[in-house]
Amino acid sequence: MSHHLASTTAAASSSPSRRPSLTSFPSPLHRPSALFQQTNFVATRTERKPAPSVAAAAASPVSPLHRLEEMSDHEAIPERLAVVTGGNRGIGIEVCRQLALQGVTVILTARDEERGKAAVESLCRESNLSNIIFHQLDILDAGSRASLARHIETRYGKLDILVNNAGVGGVAVDQEGLRALNIDPKMWLSGKAAHLVESVIIQTYDEAVKCLNTNYYGLKWATEALLPLLKKSTSGARIINTSSLRSELQRMPNEKLRESLRDADSWDEARIEAMLSEFLEDMKNGRLEAAGWPMMLPAYSMSKMVVNLYTRILARRHPEMRINCVHPGFVKTEINWNTGVLPPEEGARGAVMLALAPGDGPTGCYFDQTKMGEAW
Numbered sequence: 001m002s003h004h005l006a007s008t009t010a011a012a013s014s015s016p017s018r019r020p021s022l023t024s025f026p027s028p029l030h031r032p033s034a035l036f037q038q039t040n041f042v043a044t045r046t047e048r049k050p051a052p053s054v055a056a057a058a059a060s061p062v063s064p065l066h067r068l069e070e071m072s073d074h075e076a077i078p079e080r081l082a083v084v085t086g087g088n089r090g091i092g093i094e095v096c097r098q099l100a101l102q103g104v105t106v107i108l109t110a111r112d113e114e115r116g117k118a119a120v121e122s123l124c125r126e127s128n129l130s131n132i133i134f135h136q137l138d139i140l141d142a143g144s145r146a147s148l149a150r151h152i153e154t155r156y157g158k159l160d161i162l163v164n165n166a167g168v169g170g171v172a173v174d175q176e177g178l179r180a181l182n183i184d185p186k187m188w189l190s191g192k193a194a195h196l197v198e199s200v201i202i203q204t205y206d207e208a209v210k211c212l213n214t215n216y217y218g219l220k221w222a223t224e225a226l227l228p229l230l231k232k233s234t235s236g237a238r239i240i241n242t243s244s245l246r247s248e249l250q251r252m253p254n255e256k257l258r259e260s261l262r263d264a265d266s267w268d269e270a271r272i273e274a275m276l277s278e279f280l281e282d283m284k285n286g287r288l289e290a291a292g293w294p295m296m297l298p299a300y301s302m303s304k305m306v307v308n309l310y311t312r313i314l315a316r317r318h319p320e321m322r323i324n325c326v327h328p329g330f331v332k333t334e335i336n337w338n339t340g341v342l343p344p345e346e347g348a349r350g351a352v353m354l355a356l357a358p359g360d361g362p363t364g365c366y367f368d369q370t371k372m373g374e375a376w
């Protein structure tokens with residue numbers, strides 16, 4: 001199967017000069033205020049009532065919930081407009097709900113039109129919301145990305161928030177076999193279950209390619225398609241990339257690569273793509289363990305490690321925006337065959353907090369739910 005990985009020859013594991021650990025913040029990126037580091041401001045703020053519909057708010061522009069600027073006689077621009085990818089289920093649908101409850105107009109996107117529209121309908125019905133709109137988006141389809149960008153350009157002329165949530169696990173699983181193993185969530189999280197699950201998890205090369213394509217390339221391409229609109233945000237754009245605990249560098253056995261990954265400033269997209277090509281090559285040749293790649297969900301782990309790097313790269317490139325990545329917690333959703341322990345409502349909180357972060361909030365950082373994490 002062909003894949004999207006670049007053929008650049010830059011050696012991913014080449015060893016640039018070692019720099020200090022980035023568990024503190026890398027110097028070129030914004031340092032968040034002390035307040036931001038210790039608070040979970042979404043959890044502590046009073047939840048607002050559902051916002052009125054765009055039409056109703058347009059008729060009443062003084063509404064504190066949904067102030068609108070007049071664009072023309074027929075169109076109104078919401079003060080804050082968000083796109084959420086993979087919004088039809090799991091954490092994504094909850095991000096949509098919580099953002100809408102905060103007065104943000106949300107474009108819930110899904111690759112499947114029927115599933116996406118059903119999700120919007122259920123949110124509107126269950127939470128009495130009318131500020132959620134559906135638009136189709138398959139992040140792996142260039143036509144679909146362009147169509148969404150065109151729609152937003154024509155209708156709103158800008159975008160304020162992008163939550164890159166869509167993702168896949170990169171493995172097939174024998175679900176009954178997995179349930180029978182009755183694995184303690186702590187073993188999952190620590191990675192100690194890696195050998196235990198070998199008998200029920202099937203990792204194929206094609207699944208690995210799909211995982212890297214969706215979780216990294218799809219996220220990057222969706223971001224690139226929407227960046228021109230985010231640049232037009234009047235409130236300061238926010239991009240939130242969904243990462244995972246699996247991205248943490250302590251989980252990377254290859255010491256040389258681990259140290260080089262810590263030096264986030266030395267990475268660009270070409271180098272990331274070269275590393276992913278090397279990873280796939282080793283996978284194809286059965287050399288993952290020998291080469292020191294992560295053995296617990298290898299493709300998924302790699303995809304999320306590079307999401308973190310890409311977040312840093314983007315944040316450096318766009319200091320006017322707040323761009324962060326977040327591990328949502330171990331959440332009970334389909335991606336982990338419902339083995340997670342947190343409800344999706346909790347899993348959504350980190351992304352929502354970062355979407356609503358103040359203008360002097362952090363950028364280029366990794367969050368473990370609502371707390372700044374120590375992944376780097």
Ligand SMILES: NC(=O)c1ccc[n+]([C@@H]2O[C@H](COP(=O)([O-])OP(=O)(O)OC[C@H]3O[C@@H](n4cnc5c(N)ncnc54)[C@H](OP(=O)(O)O)[C@@H]3O)[C@@H](O)[C@H]2O)c1
Nearest residue numbers: 086090091111138139165166167242244330331333334335
């Ligand atoms: N659950 C956890 O414990 C956990 C932990 C760490 C990180 N995460 C991350 O959280 C994010 C959300 O996952 P989840 O737990 O909510 O899992 P989920 O319930 O499986 O949701 C995944 C979503 O991604 C969508 N998607 C997949 N490929 C897509 C594509 N090419 N274009 C558009 N949408 C696509 C799916 O759409 P379909 O319905 O059409 O398949 C679905 O809406 C993922 O990035 C995941 O890696 C989750």
